[in-house]
Amino acid sequence: MENNTSRPTTRRITPSADVQELPQSYVVRLDMPGADRANIKAQINEGVLTVEVTVDAHFEKDATLLLDDSLPIEYHRRFSLADDVDQQAVDAAYDLGVLTITLNKKQHFLPRTISIQ
Secondary structure (H helix, E strand, C coil): CCCCCCCCCCEEECEEEEEEEEEEEECCCCEECCCHHHHCEEEEECCCEEEEECCCCCCCCCCCCCCCCCCEEEEEEEEEECCCCCEEEEEEEEECEEEEEEEEEHHHHCCCCCCCC
């Protein structure tokens, strides 16, 4: 068996994403299986949403490692935000390997009905 010493230490992956526009918000869903909610970093800086997390390989405490194909994974994704996003009104939740970020729209960009009297 050949020993490959040039093996990378992590795999960098761009997670698949779905982005939906709703009347009052944008919803971003990112597939990041194996991530620990506490280690996910999501931030907005200068109109760019950046999401990243490292998922370490999982090994049983008393196990003997026979094959090591599970490098740590770095998930990393960036999105440019629309001008109507309220960067102070953002919610996020992580469940079953999917990170959901809700970016609320600024109030003055929301459609409104004008009553006529």
